[in-house]
Amino acid sequence: MTATDLADVEFVVHSLASTAVEKEKEFGDLDAVVGDGDLGYSLARGFEKVLADWDSLKRDDVATFLQQIALAISSRIGGTSGPLWGTAFLRASAAAKTVDTIDGTTVVTMLRAATDGIKARGNADLGDKTLLDALIPATDELERQLAAGASPEECRAAFAAKTRECADGTSVLEAKRGRASYSGERSIGSPDAGAVAVAIIVERIVADWP
Protein backbone atom coordinates (compact mmCIF):
# COMPACT_ATOMS: atom_id res chain seq x y z
CA MET A 1 0.00 0.00 0.00
CA THR A 2 1.41 3.39 -0.97
CA ALA A 3 0.41 6.91 -0.10
CA THR A 4 -0.62 7.40 -3.73
CA ASP A 5 -3.09 4.51 -3.53
CA LEU A 6 -4.84 6.09 -0.58
CA ALA A 7 -4.76 9.56 -2.15
CA ASP A 8 -6.50 8.21 -5.27
CA VAL A 9 -9.16 6.45 -3.21
CA GLU A 10 -9.67 9.61 -1.15
CA PHE A 11 -10.09 11.61 -4.35
CA VAL A 12 -12.73 9.20 -5.71
CA VAL A 13 -14.71 9.18 -2.47
CA HIS A 14 -14.49 12.94 -1.98
CA SER A 15 -15.60 13.60 -5.54
CA LEU A 16 -18.47 11.11 -5.17
CA ALA A 17 -19.57 12.70 -1.90
CA SER A 18 -19.38 16.27 -3.23
CA THR A 19 -21.40 15.33 -6.32
CA ALA A 20 -24.07 13.57 -4.24
CA VAL A 21 -24.44 16.65 -2.03
CA GLU A 22 -24.39 19.19 -4.90
CA LYS A 23 -26.80 17.22 -7.10
CA GLU A 24 -29.38 16.53 -4.38
CA LYS A 25 -32.20 18.20 -6.29
CA GLU A 26 -31.26 16.75 -9.69
CA PHE A 27 -31.09 13.19 -8.30
CA GLY A 28 -34.39 13.72 -6.46
CA ASP A 29 -36.09 14.89 -9.66
CA LEU A 30 -34.76 11.84 -11.53
CA ASP A 31 -36.22 9.57 -8.87
CA ALA A 32 -39.59 11.35 -8.73
CA VAL A 33 -40.44 10.16 -12.27
CA VAL A 34 -41.28 6.63 -11.12
CA GLY A 35 -39.82 6.26 -7.60
CA ASP A 36 -40.66 8.16 -4.44
CA GLY A 37 -38.26 11.05 -5.02
CA ASP A 38 -36.09 10.42 -1.97
CA LEU A 39 -32.89 9.32 -3.77
CA GLY A 40 -31.38 12.81 -3.85
CA TYR A 41 -32.26 13.46 -0.23
CA SER A 42 -30.97 10.09 1.01
CA LEU A 43 -27.63 10.26 -0.81
CA ALA A 44 -27.07 13.90 0.12
CA ARG A 45 -27.66 13.23 3.86
CA GLY A 46 -25.35 10.21 3.81
CA PHE A 47 -22.50 11.82 1.93
CA GLU A 48 -22.91 15.10 3.81
CA LYS A 49 -21.96 13.07 6.88
CA VAL A 50 -18.91 11.70 5.01
CA LEU A 51 -17.75 15.25 4.23
CA ALA A 52 -18.45 16.44 7.78
CA ASP A 53 -16.37 13.59 9.21
CA TRP A 54 -13.69 13.88 6.48
CA ASP A 55 -10.78 15.20 8.53
CA SER A 56 -11.30 12.79 11.42
CA LEU A 57 -11.57 9.60 9.32
CA LYS A 58 -8.95 6.97 10.09
CA ARG A 59 -6.49 6.57 7.24
CA ASP A 60 -4.36 3.57 8.34
CA ASP A 61 -4.95 1.98 4.94
CA VAL A 62 -7.51 1.91 2.12
CA ALA A 63 -9.57 -0.84 3.78
CA THR A 64 -9.90 1.07 7.08
CA PHE A 65 -10.73 4.29 5.24
CA LEU A 66 -13.50 2.64 3.19
CA GLN A 67 -14.96 0.93 6.26
CA GLN A 68 -15.32 4.33 7.93
CA ILE A 69 -17.09 5.62 4.83
CA ALA A 70 -19.48 2.64 4.95
CA LEU A 71 -20.33 3.42 8.56
CA ALA A 72 -20.80 7.15 7.95
CA ILE A 73 -23.12 6.62 4.98
CA SER A 74 -25.32 3.96 6.50
CA SER A 75 -25.70 5.85 9.77
CA ARG A 76 -27.46 8.67 8.04
CA ILE A 77 -29.25 7.31 4.98
CA GLY A 78 -32.75 6.06 5.75
CA GLY A 79 -34.77 3.55 3.79
CA THR A 80 -32.89 1.03 1.71
CA SER A 81 -30.21 3.33 0.21
CA GLY A 82 -28.16 3.33 3.43
CA PRO A 83 -27.65 -0.42 3.76
CA LEU A 84 -27.12 -0.76 -0.02
CA TRP A 85 -24.44 1.93 -0.39
CA GLY A 86 -22.96 1.02 2.98
CA THR A 87 -22.63 -2.61 1.93
CA ALA A 88 -20.95 -1.59 -1.33
CA PHE A 89 -18.26 0.33 0.58
CA LEU A 90 -17.94 -2.38 3.22
CA ARG A 91 -17.35 -5.10 0.61
CA ALA A 92 -14.92 -2.90 -1.33
CA SER A 93 -13.09 -2.36 1.95
CA ALA A 94 -12.85 -6.12 2.57
CA ALA A 95 -11.53 -6.64 -0.99
CA ALA A 96 -8.86 -3.98 -0.43
CA LYS A 97 -7.68 -5.67 2.78
CA THR A 98 -5.98 -8.52 0.97
CA VAL A 99 -3.83 -6.50 -1.45
CA ASP A 100 -0.61 -4.53 -1.20
CA THR A 101 -1.35 -2.00 -3.88
CA ILE A 102 -4.45 -0.64 -5.59
CA ASP A 103 -3.84 -1.32 -9.28
CA GLY A 104 -6.40 -1.67 -12.07
CA THR A 105 -7.03 -5.33 -11.31
CA THR A 106 -7.68 -4.49 -7.66
CA VAL A 107 -10.15 -1.80 -8.67
CA VAL A 108 -12.04 -4.41 -10.71
CA THR A 109 -12.02 -6.77 -7.71
CA MET A 110 -13.27 -4.00 -5.42
CA LEU A 111 -16.03 -3.00 -7.86
CA ARG A 112 -17.10 -6.64 -8.21
CA ALA A 113 -17.16 -7.03 -4.42
CA ALA A 114 -19.27 -3.87 -4.17
CA THR A 115 -21.79 -4.92 -6.84
CA ASP A 116 -21.99 -8.46 -5.43
CA GLY A 117 -22.75 -6.89 -2.03
CA ILE A 118 -25.54 -4.75 -3.51
CA LYS A 119 -26.94 -7.83 -5.27
CA ALA A 120 -27.00 -9.85 -2.08
CA ARG A 121 -28.29 -7.10 0.20
CA GLY A 122 -30.93 -5.85 -2.22
CA ASN A 123 -31.87 -9.26 -3.58
CA ALA A 124 -31.41 -7.73 -7.03
CA ASP A 125 -29.63 -8.76 -10.22
CA LEU A 126 -28.81 -7.49 -13.69
CA GLY A 127 -31.93 -6.50 -15.59
CA ASP A 128 -33.93 -5.43 -12.52
CA LYS A 129 -33.47 -1.76 -13.50
CA THR A 130 -31.12 -0.67 -10.73
CA LEU A 131 -27.69 0.95 -10.58
CA LEU A 132 -26.28 -2.57 -11.08
CA ASP A 133 -27.31 -2.31 -14.75
CA ALA A 134 -24.78 0.51 -15.19
CA LEU A 135 -22.07 -0.52 -12.75
CA ILE A 136 -21.67 -4.20 -13.69
CA PRO A 137 -21.24 -3.73 -17.48
CA ALA A 138 -18.91 -0.78 -16.79
CA THR A 139 -16.78 -3.04 -14.55
CA ASP A 140 -16.72 -5.66 -17.33
CA GLU A 141 -15.57 -2.94 -19.75
CA LEU A 142 -12.83 -1.83 -17.36
CA GLU A 143 -11.61 -5.42 -17.12
CA ARG A 144 -11.55 -5.71 -20.95
CA GLN A 145 -9.59 -2.46 -21.30
CA LEU A 146 -7.04 -3.60 -18.71
CA ALA A 147 -6.62 -6.95 -20.48
CA ALA A 148 -6.09 -5.11 -23.78
CA GLY A 149 -3.30 -3.06 -22.19
CA ALA A 150 -5.09 0.30 -22.19
CA SER A 151 -3.55 3.23 -20.29
CA PRO A 152 -5.09 4.33 -16.97
CA GLU A 153 -6.55 7.36 -18.72
CA GLU A 154 -8.12 5.22 -21.47
CA CYS A 155 -9.50 2.84 -18.83
CA ARG A 156 -11.15 5.70 -16.91
CA ALA A 157 -12.67 7.18 -20.06
CA ALA A 158 -14.02 3.80 -21.21
CA PHE A 159 -15.45 3.11 -17.72
CA ALA A 160 -17.29 6.44 -17.65
CA ALA A 161 -18.61 6.06 -21.21
CA LYS A 162 -19.92 2.56 -20.53
CA THR A 163 -21.55 3.64 -17.26
CA ARG A 164 -23.39 6.44 -19.09
CA GLU A 165 -24.38 4.24 -22.04
CA CYS A 166 -25.81 1.53 -19.77
CA ALA A 167 -27.48 3.99 -17.38
CA ASP A 168 -29.34 5.58 -20.29
CA GLY A 169 -30.06 2.07 -21.57
CA THR A 170 -32.07 1.22 -18.43
CA SER A 171 -34.97 3.16 -20.02
CA VAL A 172 -36.16 0.02 -21.79
CA LEU A 173 -36.21 -2.05 -18.59
CA GLU A 174 -39.11 -2.62 -16.19
CA ALA A 175 -38.31 -1.94 -12.54
CA LYS A 176 -38.22 -5.14 -10.48
CA ARG A 177 -36.76 -3.88 -7.21
CA GLY A 178 -37.13 -0.91 -4.93
CA ARG A 179 -39.91 1.60 -4.68
CA ALA A 180 -39.96 2.13 -8.48
CA SER A 181 -41.09 -1.49 -8.92
CA TYR A 182 -44.53 -0.46 -7.59
CA SER A 183 -44.88 1.42 -10.88
CA GLY A 184 -44.34 -1.82 -12.84
CA GLU A 185 -44.64 -1.28 -16.60
CA ARG A 186 -45.05 2.46 -16.10
CA SER A 187 -41.34 2.54 -15.25
CA ILE A 188 -40.51 1.66 -18.87
CA GLY A 189 -39.41 4.72 -20.83
CA SER A 190 -37.48 6.47 -18.06
CA PRO A 191 -33.96 5.46 -17.04
CA ASP A 192 -33.31 4.20 -13.50
CA ALA A 193 -32.56 7.14 -11.22
CA GLY A 194 -29.84 5.29 -9.29
CA ALA A 195 -28.08 4.21 -12.49
CA VAL A 196 -28.14 7.76 -13.93
CA ALA A 197 -26.89 9.17 -10.62
CA VAL A 198 -23.97 6.72 -10.74
CA ALA A 199 -23.20 7.80 -14.33
CA ILE A 200 -23.18 11.48 -13.35
CA ILE A 201 -20.92 10.70 -10.38
CA VAL A 202 -18.48 8.61 -12.46
CA GLU A 203 -18.31 11.24 -15.21
CA ARG A 204 -17.44 13.88 -12.63
CA ILE A 205 -14.73 11.70 -11.05
CA VAL A 206 -13.12 10.99 -14.42
CA ALA A 207 -13.36 14.62 -15.62
CA ASP A 208 -11.73 15.96 -12.43
CA TRP A 209 -9.05 13.23 -12.14
CA PRO A 210 -5.88 14.96 -10.88
Added chain:
Amino acid sequence: MKKFVNDPQQFVPEMLEGLALANPDTLKYVPEYNLIMRADGPDQNKVSIVQGSGSGHEPAHVMIVGKGMLDAACPGDVFAAPPFDYVYETTKLMASPKGVLLLVNNYTGDKMVFEMAQEMSSADGIEVKTLFINDDVSVEDSTYTIGRRGVAGNFFVIKAVAAAAERGADLDEVIRIGEKVNSVTRTMGVALTACTPPAKGSPLFELGADEIEMGVGIHGEPGRRRAKMMPANEIVEEILSPVVKDLPFSDGDRVALMINGLGGTPISELYLLYGQAHKRLAEQGITVGRSYVGEYCTSLDMAGASITLVKLDEEIESLLMDPAEIPIRTF
Protein backbone atom coordinates in the same frame (compact mmCIF):
# COMPACT_ATOMS: atom_id res chain seq x y z
CA MET B 1 -57.19 12.07 16.41
CA LYS B 2 -57.35 11.75 20.19
CA LYS B 3 -54.12 10.28 21.51
CA PHE B 4 -51.74 10.87 24.38
CA VAL B 5 -49.04 12.56 22.31
CA ASN B 6 -46.85 15.63 22.69
CA ASP B 7 -44.53 15.96 19.70
CA PRO B 8 -45.18 12.95 17.41
CA GLN B 9 -41.42 12.84 16.61
CA GLN B 10 -40.77 12.24 20.34
CA PHE B 11 -43.46 9.56 20.71
CA VAL B 12 -41.03 6.63 20.80
CA PRO B 13 -38.31 8.24 22.98
CA GLU B 14 -40.92 9.44 25.49
CA MET B 15 -42.45 5.96 25.68
CA LEU B 16 -39.00 4.41 26.23
CA GLU B 17 -38.15 6.95 28.90
CA GLY B 18 -41.37 6.10 30.74
CA LEU B 19 -40.67 2.38 30.45
CA ALA B 20 -37.21 2.79 31.96
CA LEU B 21 -38.48 5.04 34.78
CA ALA B 22 -41.13 2.45 35.63
CA ASN B 23 -38.55 -0.38 35.81
CA PRO B 24 -35.44 1.22 37.32
CA ASP B 25 -34.08 -2.00 38.83
CA THR B 26 -34.31 -4.13 35.71
CA LEU B 27 -34.13 -1.90 32.63
CA LYS B 28 -31.69 0.63 31.24
CA TYR B 29 -32.53 3.11 28.49
CA VAL B 30 -29.78 4.32 26.12
CA PRO B 31 -31.44 7.29 24.37
CA GLU B 32 -28.71 7.70 21.72
CA TYR B 33 -29.79 4.43 20.09
CA ASN B 34 -33.44 3.96 21.23
CA LEU B 35 -32.00 1.02 23.16
CA ILE B 36 -33.71 -0.75 26.05
CA MET B 37 -31.41 -3.27 27.73
CA ARG B 38 -31.24 -5.30 30.91
CA ALA B 39 -29.85 -3.07 33.66
CA ASP B 40 -27.39 -5.84 34.61
CA GLY B 41 -26.47 -6.65 30.98
CA PRO B 42 -24.75 -7.79 28.98
CA ASP B 43 -24.17 -11.08 30.81
CA GLN B 44 -20.71 -12.24 29.67
CA ASN B 45 -21.57 -15.89 30.38
CA LYS B 46 -24.42 -16.27 27.94
CA VAL B 47 -25.41 -15.53 24.35
CA SER B 48 -27.02 -12.07 24.17
CA ILE B 49 -30.50 -12.13 22.63
CA VAL B 50 -31.48 -8.91 20.86
CA GLN B 51 -34.70 -8.17 18.97
CA GLY B 52 -35.04 -5.32 16.50
CA SER B 53 -38.21 -3.99 14.88
CA GLY B 54 -40.26 -0.90 14.30
CA SER B 55 -42.16 0.58 17.24
CA GLY B 56 -45.95 0.48 17.52
CA HIS B 57 -46.11 -3.24 18.38
CA GLU B 58 -45.78 -2.90 22.15
CA PRO B 59 -45.33 -4.80 24.36
CA ALA B 60 -43.18 -6.22 21.53
CA HIS B 61 -40.34 -5.88 21.99
CA VAL B 62 -39.10 -3.25 24.42
CA MET B 63 -41.43 -4.49 27.18
CA ILE B 64 -40.16 -8.04 27.07
CA VAL B 65 -36.58 -7.20 27.97
CA GLY B 66 -35.57 -8.98 31.15
CA LYS B 67 -34.02 -12.12 32.60
CA GLY B 68 -35.25 -15.13 30.65
CA MET B 69 -36.38 -13.08 27.64
CA LEU B 70 -34.54 -10.40 25.64
CA ASP B 71 -31.24 -8.89 26.73
CA ALA B 72 -32.04 -5.84 24.63
CA ALA B 73 -34.55 -4.45 22.15
CA CYS B 74 -33.58 -1.99 19.47
CA PRO B 75 -36.69 -0.34 18.01
CA GLY B 76 -37.01 2.14 15.19
CA ASP B 77 -39.69 4.80 14.92
CA VAL B 78 -43.34 3.71 14.62
CA PHE B 79 -43.52 1.00 11.93
CA ALA B 80 -39.99 1.83 10.68
CA ALA B 81 -36.82 -0.26 10.87
CA PRO B 82 -34.22 1.14 13.27
CA PRO B 83 -31.42 3.10 11.60
CA PHE B 84 -28.33 1.03 10.87
CA ASP B 85 -26.06 2.72 13.40
CA TYR B 86 -28.58 2.04 16.23
CA VAL B 87 -28.38 -1.68 15.44
CA TYR B 88 -24.60 -1.65 15.00
CA GLU B 89 -24.00 0.21 18.28
CA THR B 90 -26.52 -2.03 20.07
CA THR B 91 -24.70 -5.11 18.83
CA LYS B 92 -21.40 -3.75 20.10
CA LEU B 93 -22.92 -2.82 23.48
CA MET B 94 -24.46 -6.28 23.86
CA ALA B 95 -21.34 -8.19 22.76
CA SER B 96 -20.53 -11.22 24.89
CA PRO B 97 -17.78 -13.81 24.46
CA LYS B 98 -20.56 -16.34 23.76
CA GLY B 99 -21.93 -14.21 20.92
CA VAL B 100 -24.97 -12.17 20.01
CA LEU B 101 -28.16 -13.36 18.31
CA LEU B 102 -30.13 -10.71 16.44
CA LEU B 103 -33.79 -11.71 16.06
CA VAL B 104 -35.66 -9.92 13.30
CA ASN B 105 -39.15 -10.29 11.88
CA ASN B 106 -38.96 -10.79 8.12
CA TYR B 107 -39.49 -7.33 6.59
CA THR B 108 -37.34 -5.96 3.76
CA GLY B 109 -36.12 -2.84 5.56
CA ASP B 110 -35.30 -4.61 8.84
CA LYS B 111 -33.60 -7.46 6.99
CA MET B 112 -31.21 -5.12 5.15
CA VAL B 113 -30.33 -3.11 8.25
CA PHE B 114 -29.72 -6.14 10.46
CA GLU B 115 -27.78 -8.12 7.86
CA MET B 116 -25.51 -5.15 7.36
CA ALA B 117 -25.07 -4.65 11.11
CA GLN B 118 -24.17 -8.32 11.40
CA GLU B 119 -21.61 -8.00 8.60
CA MET B 120 -20.08 -4.88 10.12
CA SER B 121 -19.90 -6.16 13.70
CA SER B 122 -18.49 -9.48 12.48
CA ALA B 123 -15.73 -7.47 10.79
CA ASP B 124 -15.07 -5.95 14.24
CA GLY B 125 -14.56 -9.45 15.64
CA ILE B 126 -17.93 -9.85 17.40
CA GLU B 127 -19.54 -13.27 17.04
CA VAL B 128 -23.00 -12.38 15.79
CA LYS B 129 -25.74 -14.21 13.91
CA THR B 130 -29.15 -13.15 12.64
CA LEU B 131 -32.38 -15.17 12.69
CA PHE B 132 -35.43 -14.10 10.68
CA ILE B 133 -38.92 -15.00 11.86
CA ASN B 134 -41.75 -15.56 9.35
CA ASP B 135 -44.81 -17.14 10.99
CA ASP B 136 -47.65 -15.35 9.16
CA VAL B 137 -49.53 -17.76 6.86
CA SER B 138 -51.94 -15.23 5.36
CA VAL B 139 -49.89 -14.06 2.38
CA GLU B 140 -46.59 -14.88 0.66
CA ASP B 141 -44.86 -11.71 -0.64
CA SER B 142 -46.52 -8.55 0.73
CA THR B 143 -46.15 -4.79 0.92
CA TYR B 144 -42.95 -4.83 2.96
CA THR B 145 -41.69 -8.38 2.49
CA ILE B 146 -40.20 -10.86 0.15
CA GLY B 147 -41.58 -14.05 1.66
CA ARG B 148 -43.80 -14.40 4.71
CA ARG B 149 -44.12 -11.76 7.41
CA GLY B 150 -43.01 -12.19 11.00
CA VAL B 151 -45.78 -11.44 13.52
CA ALA B 152 -46.89 -12.47 17.04
CA GLY B 153 -45.41 -15.97 16.77
CA ASN B 154 -41.99 -14.48 17.30
CA PHE B 155 -42.74 -14.48 21.06
CA PHE B 156 -42.27 -18.24 21.06
CA VAL B 157 -38.97 -18.01 19.20
CA ILE B 158 -37.77 -15.32 21.62
CA LYS B 159 -38.82 -17.29 24.70
CA ALA B 160 -37.22 -20.53 23.52
CA VAL B 161 -33.88 -19.05 22.44
CA ALA B 162 -33.72 -16.87 25.55
CA ALA B 163 -34.35 -19.85 27.82
CA ALA B 164 -31.71 -21.87 25.99
CA ALA B 165 -29.24 -18.99 26.32
CA GLU B 166 -29.95 -18.70 30.07
CA ARG B 167 -29.25 -22.44 30.39
CA GLY B 168 -25.84 -21.86 28.80
CA ALA B 169 -26.34 -23.01 25.21
CA ASP B 170 -23.77 -21.77 22.69
CA LEU B 171 -24.70 -19.58 19.69
CA ASP B 172 -25.11 -22.46 17.22
CA GLU B 173 -27.36 -24.35 19.62
CA VAL B 174 -29.44 -21.22 20.30
CA ILE B 175 -29.89 -20.74 16.55
CA ARG B 176 -30.85 -24.39 16.06
CA ILE B 177 -33.60 -23.96 18.64
CA GLY B 178 -34.76 -20.66 17.14
CA GLU B 179 -35.01 -22.14 13.66
CA LYS B 180 -36.83 -25.17 15.02
CA VAL B 181 -39.46 -23.11 16.86
CA ASN B 182 -39.92 -20.78 13.86
CA SER B 183 -40.47 -23.83 11.65
CA VAL B 184 -43.41 -25.10 13.77
CA THR B 185 -45.06 -21.72 14.51
CA ARG B 186 -47.93 -20.37 12.40
CA THR B 187 -50.08 -17.22 12.78
CA MET B 188 -52.93 -15.41 11.06
CA GLY B 189 -54.65 -12.17 12.06
CA VAL B 190 -57.80 -10.17 11.42
CA ALA B 191 -58.44 -6.42 11.68
CA LEU B 192 -61.77 -4.90 12.72
CA THR B 193 -60.46 -1.32 12.44
CA ALA B 194 -57.42 0.46 10.99
CA CYS B 195 -54.68 1.89 13.24
CA THR B 196 -53.57 5.52 13.54
CA PRO B 197 -49.82 6.27 13.71
CA PRO B 198 -49.19 9.34 15.93
CA ALA B 199 -47.15 11.13 13.25
CA LYS B 200 -49.83 10.58 10.58
CA GLY B 201 -52.78 11.54 12.76
CA SER B 202 -55.31 9.68 10.62
CA PRO B 203 -56.10 5.99 9.99
CA LEU B 204 -53.39 4.20 8.02
CA PHE B 205 -55.88 2.55 5.68
CA GLU B 206 -59.59 2.61 4.93
CA LEU B 207 -61.80 -0.05 6.42
CA GLY B 208 -65.57 0.42 6.18
CA ALA B 209 -67.68 0.47 9.36
CA ASP B 210 -69.01 -3.04 8.60
CA GLU B 211 -65.81 -4.43 7.04
CA ILE B 212 -62.97 -6.57 8.41
CA GLU B 213 -59.59 -7.49 6.85
CA MET B 214 -58.79 -11.20 6.97
CA GLY B 215 -55.06 -11.90 7.19
CA VAL B 216 -54.08 -8.30 7.98
CA GLY B 217 -50.39 -7.51 8.63
CA ILE B 218 -49.22 -5.82 11.83
CA HIS B 219 -48.63 -2.58 9.90
CA GLY B 220 -52.11 -2.69 8.39
CA GLU B 221 -50.87 -4.35 5.20
CA PRO B 222 -53.57 -6.07 3.15
CA GLY B 223 -54.29 -9.70 3.89
CA ARG B 224 -56.29 -12.34 2.01
CA ARG B 225 -59.67 -10.69 1.64
CA ARG B 226 -61.95 -7.99 2.91
CA ALA B 227 -65.15 -9.39 4.40
CA LYS B 228 -68.35 -8.10 5.96
CA MET B 229 -68.48 -8.23 9.78
CA MET B 230 -69.65 -11.66 10.97
CA PRO B 231 -70.12 -13.56 14.27
CA ALA B 232 -66.91 -14.23 16.25
CA ASN B 233 -67.05 -18.01 15.81
CA GLU B 234 -67.10 -17.62 12.04
CA ILE B 235 -64.08 -15.30 12.21
CA VAL B 236 -62.22 -17.87 14.33
CA GLU B 237 -63.03 -20.50 11.71
CA GLU B 238 -61.68 -18.35 8.89
CA ILE B 239 -58.37 -17.52 10.53
CA LEU B 240 -57.78 -20.72 12.52
CA SER B 241 -58.29 -23.11 9.57
CA PRO B 242 -55.46 -21.70 7.40
CA VAL B 243 -53.13 -21.82 10.43
CA VAL B 244 -54.00 -25.47 11.16
CA LYS B 245 -53.77 -26.52 7.49
CA ASP B 246 -50.49 -24.74 6.83
CA LEU B 247 -48.07 -26.75 8.98
CA PRO B 248 -50.28 -28.87 9.08
CA PHE B 249 -51.32 -29.46 12.69
CA SER B 250 -53.16 -32.74 13.04
CA ASP B 251 -54.87 -35.28 15.29
CA GLY B 252 -52.63 -36.14 18.25
CA ASP B 253 -50.59 -32.92 18.17
CA ARG B 254 -49.90 -30.95 21.32
CA VAL B 255 -49.75 -27.17 20.77
CA ALA B 256 -49.32 -23.77 22.36
CA LEU B 257 -52.28 -21.53 21.48
CA MET B 258 -51.95 -17.75 21.54
CA ILE B 259 -54.79 -15.28 21.07
CA ASN B 260 -53.02 -11.95 20.57
CA GLY B 261 -54.87 -8.64 20.71
CA LEU B 262 -53.83 -6.08 18.10
CA GLY B 263 -54.15 -3.12 20.49
CA GLY B 264 -57.76 -1.96 20.34
CA THR B 265 -59.70 -5.06 21.35
CA PRO B 266 -60.84 -5.68 24.97
CA ILE B 267 -59.38 -8.73 26.72
CA SER B 268 -62.93 -10.04 27.23
CA GLU B 269 -63.26 -10.47 23.47
CA LEU B 270 -59.88 -12.19 23.30
CA TYR B 271 -61.00 -14.82 25.83
CA LEU B 272 -64.20 -15.33 23.84
CA LEU B 273 -62.04 -16.05 20.78
CA TYR B 274 -59.78 -18.29 22.86
CA GLY B 275 -62.70 -20.46 23.99
CA GLN B 276 -63.88 -21.10 20.45
CA ALA B 277 -60.35 -21.76 19.12
CA HIS B 278 -59.60 -24.17 21.98
CA LYS B 279 -62.83 -26.13 21.35
CA ARG B 280 -62.31 -26.25 17.56
CA LEU B 281 -58.79 -27.63 18.08
CA ALA B 282 -60.07 -30.24 20.55
CA GLU B 283 -62.62 -31.38 17.95
CA GLN B 284 -59.70 -32.06 15.59
CA GLY B 285 -57.80 -34.05 18.20
CA ILE B 286 -55.31 -31.22 18.86
CA THR B 287 -54.47 -30.71 22.55
CA VAL B 288 -53.64 -27.25 23.88
CA GLY B 289 -50.65 -27.71 26.21
CA ARG B 290 -49.96 -24.03 26.85
CA SER B 291 -52.28 -21.01 26.53
CA TYR B 292 -51.48 -17.35 25.98
CA VAL B 293 -54.24 -14.70 25.90
CA GLY B 294 -53.53 -10.97 25.83
CA GLU B 295 -51.62 -8.30 23.97
CA TYR B 296 -48.20 -9.44 22.75
CA CYS B 297 -47.54 -8.01 19.31
CA THR B 298 -49.92 -5.13 18.58
CA SER B 299 -50.51 -2.68 15.77
CA LEU B 300 -50.97 0.55 17.76
CA ASP B 301 -54.72 0.98 18.36
CA MET B 302 -55.99 -1.49 15.75
CA ALA B 303 -59.00 -3.53 16.87
CA GLY B 304 -58.42 -7.13 15.92
CA ALA B 305 -56.62 -10.28 16.93
CA SER B 306 -54.31 -12.98 15.68
CA ILE B 307 -54.19 -16.69 16.40
CA THR B 308 -50.84 -18.45 16.75
CA LEU B 309 -50.21 -22.18 17.05
CA VAL B 310 -46.89 -23.78 17.95
CA LYS B 311 -46.37 -27.51 17.67
CA LEU B 312 -44.89 -28.60 20.98
CA ASP B 313 -42.40 -31.33 21.67
CA GLU B 314 -40.65 -32.04 24.95
CA GLU B 315 -37.74 -29.70 24.18
CA ILE B 316 -39.85 -26.70 23.09
CA GLU B 317 -42.38 -27.09 25.92
CA SER B 318 -39.63 -27.30 28.51
CA LEU B 319 -38.00 -24.09 27.17
CA LEU B 320 -41.36 -22.27 27.14
CA MET B 321 -41.89 -23.21 30.82
CA ASP B 322 -38.64 -21.63 32.03
CA PRO B 323 -39.10 -18.50 34.18
CA ALA B 324 -38.95 -14.99 32.69
CA GLU B 325 -38.96 -11.66 34.50
CA ILE B 326 -40.29 -8.98 32.17
CA PRO B 327 -42.35 -5.79 32.68
CA ILE B 328 -45.60 -7.14 31.18
CA ARG B 329 -45.61 -10.14 33.53
CA THR B 330 -44.73 -8.25 36.71
CA PHE B 331 -47.30 -7.46 39.38
